[in-house]
Amino acid sequence: MENHNHQELIQKLLNCVAACENCALACLHERDIQMMAQCISLDRDCADICAQAARLLQRDSVIAHQYLLLCEEICRLCADECSKHDQDHCQQCAEACRICADACHEHHEPITQR
Known part of the structure; x- marks a missing residue:
C-alpha cells in the first residue's frame, strides 16, 4: 500500500492542522480580536x-499530489500572517505551516486535465 510512503x-499535515486550530482558538481570546481576524480566517482555512x-x-x-499545490499555498499564506504577530501560538503556527508547506512542495504534482 503506497500511503506508507506518505506517513511523514x-x-x-496533521501537525499543521493542530497548530492552526490551536492558534485560531487562542486568537479568539486575544484582547484585540479585530486585529487577529485575518489570522483566524487563514488558520481555519489552512486547518x-x-x-x-x-x-x-x-x-x-x-488527485492527492495535485491537491498538495493548494495546500502549500494556504500554508505559506497562513505562515506569513501568523509571523506578523508576537504571540507564541502564532509563532508556533507559522513554524508548523512553513514545515508543512515545504513538505507539500516536495511532493506535489502540477494540476493537469486528462
Whole structure:
C-alpha cells in the first residue's frame, strides 16, 4: 500500500492542522480580536485544507499530489500572517505551516486535465 510512503507527510499535515486550530482558538481570546481576524480566517482555512490533504493521501486519491499545490499555498499564506504577530501560538503556527508547506512542495504534482 503506497500511503506508507506518505506517513511523514501526513504527520506534518496533521501537525499543521493542530497548530492552526490551536492558534485560531487562542486568537479568539486575544484582547484585540479585530486585529487577529485575518489570522483566524487563514488558520481555519489552512486547518481544513491540510486535513483534507491528509485524507486524500491516506486513501491514495488520484488527485492527492495535485491537491498538495493548494495546500502549500494556504500554508505559506497562513505562515506569513501568523509571523506578523508576537504571540507564541502564532509563532508556533507559522513554524508548523512553513514545515508543512515545504513538505507539500516536495511532493506535489502540477494540476493537469486528462
